[in-house]
Amino acid sequence: xxxxxxxxxxxxxxxxxxxxxxxxxxxxxxxxxxxxxxxxxxxxxxxxxxxxxxxxxxxxxxxxxxxxxxxxxxxxxxxxxxxxxxxxxxxxxxxxxxxxxxxxxxxxxxxxxxxxxxxxxxxxxxxxxxxxxxxxxxxxxxxxxxxxxxxxxxxxxxxxxxxxxxxxxxxxxxxxxxxxxxxxxxxxxxxxxxxxxxxxxxxxxxxxxxxxxxxxxxxxxxxxxxxxxxxxxxxxxxxxxxxxxxxxxxxxxxxxxxxxxxxxxxxxxxxxxxxxxxxxxxxxxxxxxxxxxxxxxxxxxxxxxxxxxxxxxxxxxxxxxxxxxx
Numbered sequence: 001x002x003x004x005x006x007x008x009x010x011x012x013x014x015x016x017x018x019x020x021x022x023x024x025x026x027x028x029x030x031x032x033x034x035x036x037x038x039x040x041x042x043x044x045x046x047x048x049x050x051x052x053x054x055x056x057x058x059x060x061x062x063x064x065x066x067x068x069x070x071x072x073x074x075x076x077x078x079x080x081x082x083x084x085x086x087x088x089x090x091x092x093x094x095x096x097x098x099x100x101x102x103x104x105x106x107x108x109x110x111x112x113x114x115x116x117x118x119x120x121x122x123x124x125x126x127x128x129x130x131x132x133x134x135x136x137x138x139x140x141x142x143x144x145x146x147x148x149x150x151x152x153x154x155x156x157x158x159x160x161x162x163x164x165x166x167x168x169x170x171x172x173x174x175x176x177x178x179x180x181x182x183x184x185x186x187x188x189x190x191x192x193x194x195x196x197x198x199x200x201x202x203x204x205x206x207x208x209x210x211x212x213x214x215x216x217x218x219x220x221x222x223x224x225x226x227x228x229x230x231x232x233x234x235x236x237x238x239x240x241x242x243x244x245x246x247x248x249x250x251x252x253x254x255x256x257x258x259x260x261x262x263x264x265x266x267x268x269x270x271x272x273x274x275x276x277x278x279x280x281x282x283x284x285x286x287x288x289x290x291x292x293x294x295x296x297x298x299x300x301x302x303x304x305x306x307x308x309x310x311x312x313x314x315x316x317x318x319x320x321x322x323x324x325x326x
Contacts, residue, residue, distance in 0.1 A: 002081055002279075002282070002293070002296060002297075002300075003081055003083045003300065003317075003320045003321050004080065004081045004082045004083065004278045004279070004282070004300055005082070005083065005084045005085075005265070005300045005303035005304050005307065005317060005321075006077065006082050006084070006085045006086065006266075006267045006268065006278055006303070007085075007086050007209070007232075007234045007265050007267055007303050007306065007307060008086070008088075008211055008212075008234035008235075008236055008265075008267035008268075008269055009073075009077075009085055009086065009087050009088065009267060009268060009269070009270075009271075010087070010088045010160065010269065010270050011066075011069065011070065011073060011087040011088060011089055011109075012053065012056070012057045012060065012069070012090075012093060013053055013269065013270030013271075013272075013273060014073040014076065014077075014087070014268075014270060014271055014272065015056065015060075015069055015072065015073065015272065016072055016073075016076060016272055017035060017039055017040055017041055017272055018039070019068075019069065019072045020034075020056045020059060021035065021039070023059040023060070023065060023068075024059045027059055027061075029058065029059050031055060031056065031058075031059070033052075033055070034052055034055050034056055040272070040275065041056065041272060041273045043273070045243075045244075046162075046192065046243050046244075047162075049243065049273065050133075050161075050162060052273075053270070053273070057093055060093065062105075063094075063104045063105045063107065063108035063109075064108060066094060066105050066108050066109050066112075067108035067109065067111055067112045068112070069112075070087075070108075070109045070112035070113060070116075070124075071112040071115065071116060073087070074112065074113065074116035074120070074122050074124060075116065075120070076271075076277075077122060077278070078116065078120040078121070078122040080277045080278050080279045081278070081279060082122060082278055083121065083122060083123065083317060083320050084122070084123045084124075084125075084304070084307060084309070084313075084317050085122065085123075085124050085125075086124070086125050086126070086127050086155075086156065086307065086308060087124060087125075087126055087127070088127050088128075088129040088158060088160060089106075089109065089126045089127065089128055089129065089154075090128070090129050090130070090131060090142070090160075091105075091128065091141065091142045091145040091146075092130070092131050092134065092138070092142065094106070094109075097138065097141035097142060097145065098141075099141075099144065099145055099148055102145045102149065103149060106126070106149055106153075106154070109126065110153050113153070123309075123313060123316075123317075124153075125153060125154075125155045125156070125307070125308055125309050126153055126154045126155070126156075127154075127155070127156035127157065127158050127184075127186065127308060128142060128143075128145060128146035128149075128154060128156070128157050128158070128178075128183075129142070129157070129158045129159055129160045130142040130143065130157075130158075130159050130160075130161075130171065130174055131159075131160060131161040132159050132160065132161035132162055132163065132165050132166065132171070132188070133161045133162035133165045134161065135165075135166070136166070136170045136171050136173065136174070139159070139171050139173075139174035140173060140174050140177070142174065143157060143173075143174035143175070143177040143178045144177065146178050146181070146183055147177055147178060147180075147181035147183065150181055150182060150183050152310070154183075155183065155184060155308040155309060156183055156184040156185065156186060156308035157174075157175065157178035157179075157183040157184070157185055157186075158185065158186040158187050158188070158207075158211065159171060159174075159175075159187040159188060160188050160211070161188070162192075163188055163189065163191055163192040163193045163197060164192055164193060167200055167204070168187060168189065168197065168200035168201045168204050168205050169200060169203075169204030169205070171187075171205065172204055172205060175187075175205045175206070175207075179206070183308075184208060184209075184308040185205065185206065185207040185208060185209070186207050186208070186209035186210065186211055186234065186308075187201050187205055187207050187210065187211060188210075188211040188212060189201040189210050189211065189212065189213060190210060190212055190213040190214055190215040190216050191211070191212035191213075191214070191215065191240070191245055192215075192245070193215070194215050194218060195215055195216050195217075195218040195219035195222050197215070198210055198213055198215065198216045198222055198226075199219075199222060202225070202226075202229075202231060207231075208231060208232065208306075209231065209232045209233070209234055209306060210226075210231060210232070210233050210234065211234045212233070212234065212235065212236060212239075212240070212245070213226075213233040213234070213235070214233070214235060214240060214245065214246070214252070214253050214254070214257070215245075216233075216257070216262075217253040217256060217257065223257065223260050223262060224260075226262045226263075227260055227261035227262045227263075230263060231262075231263070232263040232264075232265060232302065232306040233257065233262060233263065233264050233265065234265055234267050235254050235257075235264050235265060235266055235267070236266075236267050236268060236269035236281075237249065237252050237254055237266065237281060237284065237285065238268065238269075238271075238274050238275075238276035238280065238281050238284065239268070239269035239270065239273075239274050239276075240252060242273070242274040242275070242276075243274075249284055249287075249288045250288060252288070254266075254285070254289075255285075255289040255291075258299075263302050263306065264299065264302070265299060265300075265302055265303040265306060266278070266281050266282065266285065266299055266303075267281075268281060282296055293323075297321055297323070300321055301318070301321055304317045304318060304321065
């Protein structure tokens with residue numbers, strides 16, 4: 001099995017549907033409208049996806065649930081050959097932005113991550129995210145939570161949520177706070193907000209990675225800028241196709257961007273929602289664009305270099321990505 005590195009994974013969005021249904025049954029909570037008849041998550045548009053996502057998270061009410069969630073997600077990822085994953089963690093979902101509560105949730109998540117590392121070798125790091133559609137003021141306590149708990153496990157800060165709300169620069173206070181604390185920065189852009197949103201992210205938030213970013217192809221000057229400055233795209237092709245960001249795998253710009261010198265990586269975003277896994281993403285990229293083992297290894301090495309972790313961890317990942325000679 002090929003070793004894989006994933007940089008763009010929402011912890012709650014990676015929750016297996018059976019796990020969420022099980023928690024709902026334990027708690028006697030009705031999640032009517034969240035699941036299809038076959039047990040998969042139900043949604044058709046991005047707005048419905050956000051509502052389903054947030055409804056599913058209502059059963060994640062304490063640190064113990066997040067410990068169990070982390071264990072389930074990492075088991076799922078390790079089974080797909082993932083050796084390193086960065087998960088987006090939201091203080092909004094973990095204690096409502098209260099620092100004391102956040103520390104309790106984080107301790108439970110870290111405990112599960114360490115157990116997974118011992119059991120399967122998978123390494124996890126956390127990227128704290130504010131939620132864009134909650135507004136700039138709500139992003140500030142999230143950044144404080146990130147800054148106060150940064151270290152070996154919490155290494156980055158970013159922003160998810162509805163990309164059409166406000167502008168990237170509206171959240172500059174939170175990003176400046178996180179940067180000054182020493183956190184690495186990423187933000188969702190160029191999924192729905194067009195090339196202009198990517199320019200805003202680069203100019204106003206000074207991030208080194210962009211979540212999605214695929215709409216940068218609308219602006220050749222932007223593509224050149226990303227390539228020249230080594231700004232990394234956390235591309236999630238299956239998510240883009242499922243949500244209609246692009247009409248089909250054939251139409252996805254990831255190979256054009258790679259050929260243009262942009263540093264691209266591959267991730268799953270919210271895999272159970274989009275009926276995907278990291279191995280399926282690479283299978284589809286091989287089928288659609290002819291990616292071979294050498295290209296896949298190069299993309300995973302790019303992800304390793306762009307990872308928000310220390311040099312010693314990156315060296316471990318590089319060794320695991322070395323071709324196996326029989």
